[in-house]
Amino acid sequence: MKKRVVVTGYGMVSPIGLSAKESYKNAINGISGIDKITRFDASNFEVQIAAEVKGFEPEKYVEKKEVKKYDLFSLYALAAAQEAIEHSGLELEKYNLFRCGVSVGSGIGGLGTIEKYDHALLERGYKGVSPFFIPTAVINMAGGNIAIKYGFKGPNYATVTACASATHAIGFAARNIMYGDADVMVAGGCESTITPLAIAGFQNMKALSTRNDEPQKASRPFDKDRDGFIVGEGAGILILEEYEFAKRRNANIIAELVGFGMSDDGYHITAPDPEGKGAIFAMQMALNDAGLNPEDIDYINAHGTSTYFNDKIETLSIKSVFKDHAYKLAVSSTKSMTGHLLGAAGGVEAVFSVMTIENSIIPPTINLEHQDPECDLFYVPNKSIEKKVNAVMSNSFGFGGANAVLVFKKFNE
Amino acid sequence: MSSIADQVKEIIKEQLGVEEEEIKPEAKFIEDLGADSLDTVELVMAMEEKFGIEIPDSDAEKILTVQDAINYVESHINK
Numbered sequence: 384m385k386k387r388v389v390v391t392g393y394g395m396v397s398p399i400g401l402s403a404k405e406s407y408k409n410a411i412n413g414i415s416g417i418d419k420i421t422r423f424d425a426s427n428f429e430v431q432i433a434a435e436v437k438g439f440e441p442e443k444y445v446e447k448k449e450v451k452k453y454d455l456f457s458l459y460a461l462a463a464a465q466e467a468i469e470h471s472g473l474e475l476e477k478y479n480l481f482r483c484g485v486s487v488g489s490g491i492g493g494l495g496t497i498e499k500y501d502h503a504l505l506e507r508g509y510k511g512v513s514p515f516f517i518p519t520a521v522i523n524m525a526g527g528n529i530a531i532k533y534g535f536k537g538p539n540y541a542t543v544t545a546c547a548s549a550t551h552a553i554g555f556a557a558r559n560i561m562y563g564d565a566d567v568m569v570a571g572g573c574e575s576t577i578t579p580l581a582i583a584g585f586q587n588m589k590a591l592s593t594r595n596d597e598p599q600k601a602s603r604p605f606d607k608d609r610d611g612f613i614v615g616e617g618a619g620i621l622i623l624e625e626y627e628f629a630k631r632r633n634a635n636i637i638a639e640l641v642g643f644g645m646s647d648d649g650y651h652i653t654a655p656d657p658e659g660k661g662a663i664f665a666m667q668m669a670l671n672d673a674g675l676n677p678e679d680i681d682y683i684n685a686h687g688t689s690t691y692f693n694d695k696i697e698t699l700s701i702k703s704v705f706k707d708h709a710y711k712l713a714v715s716s717t718k719s720m721t722g723h724l725l726g727a728a729g730g731v732e733a734v735f736s737v738m739t740i741e742n743s744i745i746p747p748t749i750n751l752e753h754q755d756p757e758c759d760l761f762y763v764p765n766k767s768i769e770k771k772v773n774a775v776m777s778n779s780f781g782f783g784g785a786n787a788v789l790v791f792k793k794f795n796e
Numbered sequence: 797m798s799s800i801a802d803q804v805k806e807i808i809k810e811q812l813g814v815e816e817e818e819i820k821p822e823a824k825f826i827e828d829l830g831a832d833s834l835d836t837v838e839l840v841m842a843m844e845e846k847f848g849i850e851i852p853d854s855d856a857e858k859i860l861t862v863q864d865a866i867n868y869v870e871s872h873i874n875k
Contacts, residue, residue, distance in 0.1 A: 448813020510845055514837040 388557040389794060391634045392471025392622035393734040394463035397721050398434035398615050402466055406721075406731070407738045410746040411767040415599035415720050417613050422577045430586040432598040433577045434615030434722025452515050453528065454493035455575035459618035459727070460525035461532065464569050468533065471622040472634060473567065475533060484537030484565040485526040486556035487620070488548030488572040490726030490781070493520030495578045525573050525618075537565040543726070545781030546686070547645075548572050549619060550729030550789055554643035556623050566628040571730030573618035585614060588653065590690060602723075603750035604687035604716035605694050605758040612688040615722030619730025621737065638737045641774075642675065642790030644668025653782050655692055659700030665786035666704045666776065673790040675774060677705040680712055680790070682745050682770075684732045684777040685762075687716025688723050697778065698758045713770065715763040719749040729779040733789060736775040740793050743771050800847075800873065801866045807846060808862060811839045821863040839865075847873050 393403045398416025400406030409416070416434045425431045436459065441450045444461045453461075464487075468475070475483070496519045503511030518524055523541035530539050538559050542551040549572020556570035585591050592611040594601040603609045629636055646668065648661035655662065670677060686697055702709045717735050718724075724731050739745055744767050751764035774792045781787075798806075805819045812829050825831040825839065840856045843849070843865065849872045851859075859865050 446813075451813075507845070510841055514834040514841075518834075 386561045386563065387626035388560045388623050388640045389626050389629050389636045390621050390638045390640060390737050390791065391624050391629055391636060392467040393637070393737060394466030394470060394620045395618065395731055395734050396436055396439060396459045396462045397617040397619070397724070397731055398436055399720055401439060403734050403738065407735060407742070410717050410720055410735060411744045413720065413747050413749045413765060413767065415602070415749060416615070417598045417601055417722050419598060420577060420582070423579050425582065428582060428586060429593050430582055430591045431595040432592070432601055432613060433582070434613050435577055436617050452519060454496045454519050455616070456489055456492060456573045457525045457528050459575060459616070460487050460573035460620065461528055463571065463573070463618035463620040464529045467569065467620040467622050473622065478567070480534050481536045482566040483535045484556070484559060484568050485529050485535055485539045486542065486552045486559070486568055486570045487526040487529065488542035488544070488552035488726055489522045489525055489574055490543065490545045490548050491574065491576050491581065492522035493524070494576045494581055496520040498578055498580050529569055535569070544785035544787065545783055546723065546725050546728055547779040547781035547785045547787040548726035548729065550733070550777065550779035550787035551645065553621060553623070553640070553729065553733055554645065554787055554789060557640045557643060560623055560625045566625045568623045569620060570623050571618065571620035571733065572727040573730070574725045574727040575616040576725065577614055577616055582614060592689065600750050602689045602719045604685070604689040604719050604748055605698070605755055605762045606751050607753045607755040609689045609691065609694065611690055612718065613722035615724040616727070617724050617731060618727050619732070619734045621733055636794045638740045638791045639794045640789065641792045642669040642673025644670070644672060644788045646786045648784030648786065650784055655696040655780065656784070657696065659696045659703065661784055661786045662697060662700035662778070662780060663703050665788045666700065666778070669776065669788035669790045670704070673792070675790065678708050679774050680705070680776050681772045682739055682775045683712060683714045684736045684775060685714050685716045686778045686780045687718050687748065689716070689718060693780065694755065695757045697780070698760055701760060709760055713745050713763050713768065714760050715746055715748045717746050729777065729787065732777050732779070736777045736791050739775055740772050740791060744769055745772065800870050803846065804843065804866045804869055805862065807842050808839065808865070811835065811842050819862055821861070823862050824860055843869060849873060
């Protein structure tokens with residue numbers, strides 16, 4: 384018998400808020416977090432817009448003099464983890480910290496730091512490279528820093544599957560608990576790559592929207608006028624606990640993580656399989672793992688990137704898995720507001736999924752003005768809806784064909 | 797032009813993020829100013845760059861206090 388895994392806390396830093404509550408409030412009100420790039424001078428780039436985190440204060444999470452030793456992706460993870468741990472009410476001093484682990488993924492990690500020290504290397508030779516460069520930039524340092532701050536001594540690793548990184552991180556963290564490796568897992572993802580190198584790279588793949596004059600309208604999943612995704616940044620973290628452990632401490636159980644499915648398209652480095660075979664298989668696996676029928680799912684938080692291929696293939700994959708029920712359930716893309724947080728996307732979207740169960744309000748897909756005829760589901764256009772949500776599926780699909788899907792359910796004893 | 801001592805203190809202040817009044821001559825980088833081993837490496841590299849000197853590891857190991865650093869720079873600069 385598998386151990387049950389419950390969600391007892393969440394935290395978020397996103398382009399639409401510095402906490403989960405603020406971000407969710409803005410999401411259900413259809414607020415876009417996309418604007419002109421301020422992080423660097425992008426005036427000569429084809430893409431001049433991004434979903435930046437605004438007003439973030441690193442000194443709230445690490446000592447002021449230490450800030451320069453952290454890349455932003457790590458700082459966002461620390462901030463979201465702090466909120467999540469506080470939200471869970473875990474009194475860490477009471478527990479065996481060898482039973483508390485961390486699983487935080489990221490797609491690219493400390494790219495800004497890598498760029499900075501590469502410039503320094505070219506200009507000043509090896510003496511320009513700080514001894515802190517490597518431990519600032521490597522991807523598992525987000526989780527490492529969380530463990531160092533709180534003294535967690537259980538499993539700690541980072542999953543790296545591009546835009547599915549955080550979803551894999553949460554899914555595997557749940558399995559750590561099921562298998563008995565840990566009682567508590569801090570799980571999610573983080574990303575901060577609004578840097579010249581990343582924007583140039585994504586831009587030249589023709590993956591990004593160039594709607595520079597209307598940033599708030601640029602992310603328009605399932606709309607026929609969509610022209611690519613918008614790079615976002617931030618972190619989304621869940622606290623997962625073994626059910627009996629959570630019960631013993633009288634934790635506030637927000638939802639249960641019941642299903643995890645994964646696959647690969649085995650098809651192309653960036654393009655999805657044209658028939659959605661990988662996505663379909665991952666969704667089916669997640670449903671099987673959850674022991675649920677397609678009809679049990681009320682809401683799908685879609686990968687919904689606002690690229691032509693993702694939205695079309697995701698739609699046909701959902702139809703293939705859910706059949707008639709595909710037209711009855713609600714599907715929305717919170718990326719229409721947050722932009723695409725890449726390796727953090729699945730973390731932020733897992734938090735939104737859980738909050739949707741908790742609050743019975745489904746966030747909309749904004750900018751859905753002229754629905755693409757090839758995307759013919761109910762995408763909660765432009766306005767959130769109130770609806771009792773018993774079970775949610777959250778999809779994440781990454782470059783390399785990586786697919787990961789989670790299913791959360793309202794908790795019932 | 798400020799004195800070498802002042803310039804060294806400025807580097808320490810910048811690298812270790814400490815307040816000026818903490819940077820006393822006898823202050824030890826690790827015990828008193830909260831540096832770890834990587835901080836001290838970075839500090840030595842910053843002094844090398846600022847003063848155009850080479851500080852071999854065998855010498856760097858002996859630079860433990862603020863005064864050690866000032867003495868080292870004063871005796872090696874322009875040589």
